[in-house]
Amino acid sequence: MAELVLMRKAYGEALVQLGHDNPDVVVLSADVSNSDFSYMFQEAFPDRFFNVGIAEQCLVDVAVGLAYSGKIPFANTFAFLLATRALEMIRTHCCYGEANVKLMAAYGGISDSFDGPTHHAITDIAIMRSLPNMTVVVPSDTVAVAKLLPQVAAWQGAVYFRLNRNEVPVLFDHTYEPTIGKAVDVRPGRDVTLLGTGLMLSRCLEAAELLANEGIDARVVEIHTIKPLDAETIARCARETGALVTAEEHNIIGGLGAAVAEVVSDVYPVPVKRVGIPDRFTETGPYAALLDRYGMAVTNIVKAAREAVAIKR
Amino acid sequence: MHYHSETLIRELSAKAQSFRIQVLQMVYNAQTGHLGGAFSVAEILTALLFHHLRLDPSRPDWPERDRLLFSKGHACAMLYTAMAHRGFFPVEELRTFRQLDSRLQGHPDRVKLPGVEICAGPLGHGVAIGVGMALALKMGQPKPSAATAPSARASRARVYVVLGDGEINAGVVWEGAMTAAKYRLGNLKAILDYNGVQQTGAVADVMPMEPVAAKWESFGWHVQEIDGHNMGEILNALDRADEVHARPSIIIAHTTKGKGVSFMEYDNRWHGMPPNKEQYEQAMAELEEGLRAWQSWS
Numbered sequence: 001m002a003e004l005v006l007m008r009k010a011y012g013e014a015l016v017q018l019g020h021d022n023p024d025v026v027v028l029s030a031d032v033s034n035s036d037f038s039y040m041f042q043e044a045f046p047d048r049f050f051n052v053g054i055a056e057q058c059l060v061d062v063a064v065g066l067a068y069s070g071k072i073p074f075a076n077t078f079a080f081l082l083a084t085r086a087l088e089m090i091r092t093h094c095c096y097g098e099a100n101v102k103l104m105a106a107y108g109g110i111s112d113s114f115d116g117p118t119h120h121a122i123t124d125i126a127i128m129r130s131l132p133n134m135t136v137v138v139p140s141d142t143v144a145v146a147k148l149l150p151q152v153a154a155w156q157g158a159v160y161f162r163l164n165r166n167e168v169p170v171l172f173d174h175t176y177e178p179t180i181g182k183a184v185d186v187r188p189g190r191d192v193t194l195l196g197t198g199l200m201l202s203r204c205l206e207a208a209e210l211l212a213n214e215g216i217d218a219r220v221v222e223i224h225t226i227k228p229l230d231a232e233t234i235a236r237c238a239r240e241t242g243a244l245v246t247a248e249e250h251n252i253i254g255g256l257g258a259a260v261a262e263v264v265s266d267v268y269p270v271p272v273k274r275v276g277i278p279d280r281f282t283e284t285g286p287y288a289a290l291l292d293r294y295g296m297a298v299t300n301i302v303k304a305a306r307e308a309v310a311i312k313r
Numbered sequence: 314m315h316y317h318s319e320t321l322i323r324e325l326s327a328k329a330q331s332f333r334i335q336v337l338q339m340v341y342n343a344q345t346g347h348l349g350g351a352f353s354v355a356e357i358l359t360a361l362l363f364h365h366l367r368l369d370p371s372r373p374d375w376p377e378r379d380r381l382l383f384s385k386g387h388a389c390a391m392l393y394t395a396m397a398h399r400g401f402f403p404v405e406e407l408r409t410f411r412q413l414d415s416r417l418q419g420h421p422d423r424v425k426l427p428g429v430e431i432c433a434g435p436l437g438h439g440v441a442i443g444v445g446m447a448l449a450l451k452m453g454q455p456k457p458s459a460a461t462a463p464s465a466r467a468s469r470a471r472v473y474v475v476l477g478d479g480e481i482n483a484g485v486v487w488e489g490a491m492t493a494a495k496y497r498l499g500n501l502k503a504i505l506d507y508n509g510v511q512q513t514g515a516v517a518d519v520m521p522m523e524p525v526a527a528k529w530e531s532f533g534w535h536v537q538e539i540d541g542h543n544m545g546e547i548l549n550a551l552d553r554a555d556e557v558h559a560r561p562s563i564i565i566a567h568t569t570k571g572k573g574v575s576f577m578e579y580d581n582r583w584h585g586m587p588p589n590k591e592q593y594e595q596a597m598a599e600l601e602e603g604l605r606a607w608q609s610w611s
Contacts, residue, residue, distance in 0.1 A: 023455035058441045058488035065445020097432040098424050
């Protein structure tokens with residue numbers, strides 16, 4: 001069993017490191033800094049931290065003004081608030097106006113499980129990836145957070161960085177070198193490719209083990225960048241394995257699964273099975289149990305892989 | 314306070330009136346655009362762009378420039394006209410307003426048109442974006458070699474936000490206003506074009522905002538109230554706002570929607586309607602008469 005590490009703490013540490021490395025980095029909060037751990041930056045750089053209160057639209061607009069003035073603002077609040085309450089600010093200024101704002105989406109997916117569906121973000125990927133000029137990045141573990149955050153800072157343009165609230169399995173070590181926009185081969189396989197994003201990558205790896213027991217050789221690929229999507233790697237997986245399964249902590253509509261289906265239907269049609277939340281709100285409960293109940297169990301991935309393999313040409 | 318000569322006031326007033334004429338032509342030719350709120354803001358924009366702001370049209374990205382955030386983006390025909398005559402782009406380009414391939418989009422686009430500081434049109438953004446800019450200017454730019462920020466020097470540049478009165482219905486305006494007061498942003502100034510009319514009727518009927526001055530005061534802002542068509546009052550108020558250093562400042566400029574054209578004044582139907590030929594000719598005659606009055610003034 002992989003070691004479990006708190007992702008938001010890893011994020012806070014990575015943010016502080018960024019503060020040391022780049023004096024243009026500033027951090028904004030909508031008064032949840034002890035939830036998302038951006039308080040760590042506040043302690044290290046109090047003059048470069050701004051709390052606008054519980055006002056997410058203001059949070060984004062103030063970040064826009066900082067970005068237009070040469071700063072690299074990291075705006076922190078819960079994912080659902082960025083993607084829904086502050087959406088018009090993001091569309092008009094971060095995307096259309098090309099403001100170089102980094103949107104730090106805490107408590108992504110259903111990771112704030114006990115706070116319930118009001119606090120879950122299950123439509124944010126669909127919303128964000130439909131915006132021109134937006135980049136969408138979802139780290140899978142704490143190593144990915146540390147490796148990707150400096151790239152987010154260096155990236156020209158708005159980035160939506162979706163973070164998990166909880167302790168997550170550590171999948172990667174220091175040899176992991178991700179690049180925004182490039183998928184990562186995690187496990188080789190010939191019969192089907194499991195494309196995982198965020199926490200669901202760890203569940204894809206578990207599913208691959210189970211599939212191996214029944215003679216299905218599953219490849220596992222990490223999609224940490226949902227936009228711009230690595231279409232080349234996805235097309236290669238479609239050609240080489242003939243069947244794809246996507247796994248995401250998101251509504252089945254509009255997220256990674258939809259993005260992958262868009263690519264393969266254009267370039268190399270093969271079966272694509274999508275694992276995610278079956279277009280409904282979930283409920284309050286323990287995180288792992290909630291994932292299992294709402295379509296994101298390891299067994300859901302296994303079943304989807306079997307079905308994809310069964311119908312491939 | 315600076316002394317503003319009568320000659321300066323007359324010249325700027327005549328300029329503002331001549332911009333109304335240009336805006337009328339633009340909206341008539343395009344048969345689309347917003348006249349009422351463009352006419353009400355003419356003197357305010359003229360005072361800012363032709364006298365008060367420190368700027369260089371040949372260097373729209375000059376870091377030390379004063380920022381003009383035109384938050385009431387629908388009235389951009391007046392912004393474009395004033396910018397063109399100030400030298401940001403050729404006056405002939407005004408003919409392309411709202412047409413294909415134009416930099417003069419239906420609402421301002423900061424990417425297409427250098428000198429435009431923010432995309433605007435969806436109302437309410439100017440104050441909060443201005444807060445971000447004012448914070449950044451106070452922080453200054455760190456020296457390239459510095460590992461930490463404190464070696465930066467604050468910029469002298471100021472941020473000016475031009476707001477509409479219907480616009481302040483929007484909650485995010487007040488979120489930004491609170492944040493500006495919290496951070497004591499003396500380098501942030503707002504000018505409210507209080508023409509009293511929004512798209513479907515009088516501001517007082519659509520969403521009563523009074524007492525407007527008391528609202529801003531209670532949010533921690535320095536407040537002045539002036540006649541927004543009186544150039545002398547505008548210039549004096551801008552000077553006075555410069556003397557406020559520890560908190561944000563707003564000038565509530567009482568104006569007339571559709572100013573200068575008798576049948577457009579106070580009438581919400583002229584918020585976003587282009588004139589027909591007969592209306593255009595009458596409006597043009599009235600505006601030209603107003604311009605002659607300024608030119609013959611002595």
